[in-house]
Amino acid sequence: MDKAGDVILGGLFTINFFSVFPELSFTSEPQHPTCHGFDVVGFRQAQTMAFAIDEINRNSKLLPNMTLGYSLYDNCVKLGIGFRAAMALISGQEEQILMEESCEGRAPVLGIVGDSSSTRSIAISTVLGLYRVPMVSYFATCSCLSDRKTFPSFFRTIPSDAFQVNAMIQILKHFGWTWVGLLISDDDYGLHAARSFQSDLSLSGKSCLAYLEVLPWSNEAAELRRIVDVMKKSTAHVVIVFAHESHMINLMEEVVRQNLTGLQWLASEAWSTASMLQTSDLMPYLGGTLGIAIRRGEIPGLRDYLSEINPNIQHNNSYGNSIVNQFWEFTFQCRFAPPPVGWVENGGKLCTGKEDLRTVETEFLDISNLRPEYNVYKAVYALAYALHGLLHCKPGSGPFKEGSCATLETLQPWQLVYYLERVNFTTSFGDQVSFDENGDALPIYDIMNWLWLPDGVIGVQNVGEVKMSAFNGEQLTLDVDKIFWNFVSNKPPRSVCSEVCPPGTRMVRKKGEPECCFDCFPCAEGKVNNKTNSLECFSCPEDFWSSPQRDLCVPKKTEFLSYQEPLGICLTAASLLGTFTCAVVLGIFIYHRRTPIVRANNSELSFQLLLSLKLCFLCSLLFIGRPRLWTCQLRHAAFGISFVLCVSCILVKTMVVLAVFKASKPGGGASLKWFGVSQQRGTVLVLTSVQAAICTAWLVTYSPAPYKNTHYHNDKIVYECVVGSTVGFSVLLGYIGLLAIVSFLIAFLARNLPDNFNEAKLITFSMLIFCAVWVAFIPAYISSPGKHADAVEVFAILASSFALLVALFGPKCYIILLRPERNTKKAIMGRSTTER
Numbered sequence: 001m002d003k004a005g006d007v008i009l010g011g012l013f014t015i016n017f018f019s020v021f022p023e024l025s026f027t028s029e030p031q032h033p034t035c036h037g038f039d040v041v042g043f044r045q046a047q048t049m050a051f052a053i054d055e056i057n058r059n060s061k062l063l064p065n066m067t068l069g070y071s072l073y074d075n076c077v078k079l080g081i082g083f084r085a086a087m088a089l090i091s092g093q094e095e096q097i098l099m100e101e102s103c104e105g106r107a108p109v110l111g112i113v114g115d116s117s118s119t120r121s122i123a124i125s126t127v128l129g130l131y132r133v134p135m136v137s138y139f140a141t142c143s144c145l146s147d148r149k150t151f152p153s154f155f156r157t158i159p160s161d162a163f164q165v166n167a168m169i170q171i172l173k174h175f176g177w178t179w180v181g182l183l184i185s186d187d188d189y190g191l192h193a194a195r196s197f198q199s200d201l202s203l204s205g206k207s208c209l210a211y212l213e214v215l216p217w218s219n220e221a222a223e224l225r226r227i228v229d230v231m232k233k234s235t236a237h238v239v240i241v242f243a244h245e246s247h248m249i250n251l252m253e254e255v256v257r258q259n260l261t262g263l264q265w266l267a268s269e270a271w272s273t274a275s276m277l278q279t280s281d282l283m284p285y286l287g288g289t290l291g292i293a294i295r296r297g298e299i300p301g302l303r304d305y306l307s308e309i310n311p312n313i314q315h316n317n318s319y320g321n322s323i324v325n326q327f328w329e330f331t332f333q334c335r336f337a338p339p340p341v342g343w344v345e346n347g348g349k350l351c352t353g354k355e356d357l358r359t360v361e362t363e364f365l366d367i368s369n370l371r372p373e374y375n376v377y378k379a380v381y382a383l384a385y386a387l388h389g390l391l392h393c394k395p396g397s398g399p400f401k402e403g404s405c406a407t408l409e410t411l412q413p414w415q416l417v418y419y420l421e422r423v424n425f426t427t428s429f430g431d432q433v434s435f436d437e438n439g440d441a442l443p444i445y446d447i448m449n450w451l452w453l454p455d456g457v458i459g460v461q462n463v464g465e466v467k468m469s470a471f472n473g474e475q476l477t478l479d480v481d482k483i484f485w486n487f488v489s490n491k492p493p494r495s496v497c498s499e500v501c502p503p504g505t506r507m508v509r510k511k512g513e514p515e516c517c518f519d520c521f522p523c524a525e526g527k528v529n530n531k532t533n534s535l536e537c538f539s540c541p542e543d544f545w546s547s548p549q550r551d552l553c554v555p556k557k558t559e560f561l562s563y564q565e566p567l568g569i570c571l572t573a574a575s576l577l578g579t580f581t582c583a584v585v586l587g588i589f590i591y592h593r594r595t596p597i598v599r600a601n602n603s604e605l606s607f608q609l610l611l612s613l614k615l616c617f618l619c620s621l622l623f624i625g626r627p628r629l630w631t632c633q634l635r636h637a638a639f640g641i642s643f644v645l646c647v648s649c650i651l652v653k654t655m656v657v658l659a660v661f662k663a664s665k666p667g668g669g670a671s672l673k674w675f676g677v678s679q680q681r682g683t684v685l686v687l688t689s690v691q692a693a694i695c696t697a698w699l700v701t702y703s704p705a706p707y708k709n710t711h712y713h714n715d716k717i718v719y720e721c722v723v724g725s726t727v728g729f730s731v732l733l734g735y736i737g738l739l740a741i742v743s744f745l746i747a748f749l750a751r752n753l754p755d756n757f758n759e760a761k762l763i764t765f766s767m768l769i770f771c772a773v774w775v776a777f778i779p780a781y782i783s784s785p786g787k788h789a790d791a792v793e794v795f796a797i798l799a800s801s802f803a804l805l806v807a808l809f810g811p812k813c814y815i816i817l818l819r820p821e822r823n824t825k826k827a828i829m830g831r832s833t834t835e836r
Contacts (some may be wrong), residue, residue, distance in 0.1 A: 003070050004067075012073050012075050012112060017076075018036050019081060022034075033435065040331075047306055053380060112385075142192045146440055155658065159445060165193060165200055169201065177209050183241045183243060216250075228254045236497075272292055291448040312353045321324055384538060387817035464479055496516070504547075506521055517531075525548070527546060528550050529773065567787075595823050703724050734773070740770055747764040759808075
C-alpha cells in the first residue's frame with residue numbers, strides 16, 4: 001500500500017499469516033511468493049499508520065509545508081519476505097511507481113516503522129544499522145535489540161523483554177510463586193527471554209524453573225505431547241509462556257486433549273490479549289490467566305477512519321487494491337468478480353464494494369483495546385517529530401559540523417537518527433514518548449486478567465500496571481481483589497518446590513535439584529534461627545539456650561540449692577532446729593550449772609562444745625542459696641573451723657577424763673597439772689588455730705569461687721562453688737578427720753572407766769557416728785552433681801552435728817529434766833560404789 005508524499009515512511013506489517021513460495025526451476029524468472037490467511041489485526045495496524053500520517057498531514061503545526069507519504073509491506077510472518085521488503089524500501093529496487101504526471105520515480109524512504117517480530121527486526125536492523133537508517137519497531141521486544149553497538153539506528157515504542165521479564169518476576173514475588181515452568185518460542189523472542197529469565201531468577205534467588213521447554217513452530221503432535229506430559233508431571237502450578245499466538249493455539253489443542261487443568265498461566269505480551277484464544281472451549285484451561293500487555297491507548301478519530309475504508313478508493317498500485325479487497329472479502333464473506341469456480345453455484349455471494357462496515361460485527365472496528373496500534377501511532381509520530389526538529393534547525397546553531405543543519409535535499413539517515421534520539425513529546429492520550437540511550441521507550445505495561453463476565457461472555461480486564469520509576473525502580477501495582485482465579489477456592493494457587501522452612505529450622509538443598517528445592521532440618525540444641533528459609537542456625541550466647549521451637553534464645557534455667565525448693569526448705573529447717581536445740585540445751589546447762597551432773601562433766605568445755613555445735617548448724621546455711629564469692633569463701637572456712645572447734649573440745653574433754661582417772665590412782669596426781677583450765681583452753685585454741693591457718697592459706701592462694709557449670713546440662717546453668725584447690729579442701733577435711741580419729745581412739749581406750757566417768761562411752765559412740773558420716777560423705781559428694789553435692793555436704797554437717805548433740809547431751813538432759821533424783825552427788829557416787 002502506497003501513498004505519495006514529499007518524504008516516505010516505510011512500514012512492515014503482518015497482513016497474512018501464511019505464505020507459499022514458488023518452486024525454483026532456475027530456467028525462468030522466479031515468481032513472487034503468495035500469501036494467505038488474512039490477519040485483521042495486522043491490517044488494522046497498517047491502517048493505523050496510514051491514519052497517523054494523514055493526521056500529521058492535516059496538522060499545520062507539525063511538518064508544515066510538507067506531506068508525508070507511506071509505503072507499507074506485508075511480511076507474511078516470514079523472515080525472507082520481511083527482509084526483502086525492507087531492502088526494497090531503502091534501496092528502491094522495485095517496480096517503478098508514477099507519483100505525479102510530471103515526475104517519474106519516488107521520494108526517499110527516511111525511516112521504517114516495524115517489524116513486529118524480534119527475529120525479523122534483528123535481521124533487518126543489522127543491515128539498516130550499517131547505513132544508520134532509522135527503524136522504529138512497535139512490537140519487537142527482544143532485549144538483544146538494546147545493544148547500541150550492533151543496532152545503532154534501532155528504536156522501539158514497546159518496552160524491552162528485559163523489563164517484561166522483570167515484570168513477570170515482580171508478579172511471582174508478589175504471590176510467592178517460587179516454582180514455575182517456562183515455555184518459549186523457538187526464535188530470538190523466546191530464546192532471549194529465557195536467557196534473561198534464567199539470569200534474573202538466579203540474581204533474585206527467590207524463584208526457580210521447574211522446567212524449560214521450547215515450543216515447536218509447526219503442529220508437531222509428538223513434541224507437544226511430550227511437553228504437556230512434562231507439565232502434567234511437574235509440581236509447578238504456574239506456567240509462564242513467552243511465545244506467539246500461533247504457538248499457544250497448537251499447545252492448547254494438546255492441553256485440551258489431555259485435559260490438563262489446575263494451572264495458572266502467565267502470558268507474555270505476544271498473546272496476553274489474543275482474541276483467538278479467548279473461546280469457551282479454552283477458558284476452562286486459560287481462565288484466570290495473568291498477562292503482561294502493551295500499554296493501552298486511545299486514538300481519537302481512528303474508528304471513523306477505519307469505517308471509511310472501501311475497495312472503491314483507489315490505491316497507487318494493484319496490490320494495495322488487492323489487500324483491501326482481501327479484507328473486504330474476509331469481512332463480508334463474499335468474493336469480487338470474477339469469483340472462484342463454483343463459488344456462486346455453492347451459494348456464495350459476490351462483493352459489490354458498497355457494503356457498509358458499520359453493519360457487521362468485526363474486530364477491525366473494535367478500538368476499545370488499542371495496544372500494538374497505539375505503539376504504531378507513537379512510532380509514526382516519533383519519526384515525524386524527529387523530522388520536524390531536523391527541518392526547523394537554524395543554520396549556525398545546528399548540532400552538526402560547524403553548527404550546520406541538515407536539509408531535506410542533503411539529508412543523511414544518521415542525521416535523522418540524531419534527532420530521533422532526542423524526541424520528547426506527549427500523545428493526545430497523555431503518554432510521554434522518548435527514547436533512552438539504548439533506543440528503548442519508557443517502560444510501562446498493563447497487567448491483564450482473563451475472566452468470565454456475568455453474562456457468560458469472555459473478557460480481559462486490567463488489574464494493574466508495572467512501570468519504571470526514576471526514583472523507585474520497577475513498581476508493580478495490582479488490584480488483587482479484582483483478579484479472577486480459575487480455581488475452586490478463588491484464591492491464588494501455591495506453587496513451590498518446597499514449603500517455607502519455618503523459624504527453628506535450617507534449609508538444606510536437595511542434591512541435584514534447583515535451589516528452591518530443599519529439606520528443612522531442625523536446629524540442633526543450643527542453636528536457633530528466627531527467620532524463614534535460613535541456611536544456618538546460630539549458637540545462643542553462653543547464658544542462653546534454644547527454646548523448644550528453636551526460634552529464639554531464652555535464658556537458661558538456673559539450678560542451685562535454693563531456699564524456695566523443698567530440699568532447701570527441709571535442710572534450712574533442720575539447721576535452724578539444730579541451732580535452736582543447741583540453744584535450749586545450753587540454756588538448760590546454764591540453768592543447772594551447779595548440779596552434779598553438769599559439774600562432773602567439765603561444764604566449761606560443755607558450753608564451748610554447745611557453742612561450736614551451734615556454729616556447725618549455722619554454717620550449713622552458707623551452702624544454701626545462690627553461690628556468691630563471699631559465701632563460697634566463707635562456707636568451707638566456717639565449716640572447717642566450726643568442726644575443728646567442736647572436735648577439739650571433744651578431744652580435750654576425752655583427755656581430761658583419762659587424766660582424772662589416772663589421778664585417782666596412787667601416784668597419778670601429777671597428770672592433772674597438765675590439764676588445768678588454762679591448758680584446756682589453750683589446747684582448744686591451738687588446735688583451732690591450725691585449721692584457721694589452713695583456711696587462710698587456702699583462701700589466699702586458691703580461693704573458692706562461684707562457677708556457672710554448663711557441663712551437666714546444656715540447657716541449664718548449675719551454680720556451684722569450685723573449691724579452687726583440691727589440696728586445700730583435702731587438708732581441711734583431713735585435719736578434721738585426724739582430730740576425730742584421735743578423739744575416737746582415746747575415747748575407745750577410756751570406754752571401760754567406772755560409770756561415774758562414763759562420758760568416754762558417749763564420746764566413743766558419738767565419734768563413731770561422726771566418722772561414719774564423713775566417711776560416707778566422700779564418695780557421695782564426689783558422685784553428686786551440682787546442687788546435690790551441696791545438699792550432701794549440708795546433710796553430712798547436720799547429721800554429724802545432730803549425732804554429737806544427741807549422743808553427748810541427750811543422756812544428760814534426760815537425767816536433768818526427767819530423772820532429777822539421779823542428778824545428785826550421792827546418786828552418782830552411790831551408783832558407782834554399788835556397781836563396784
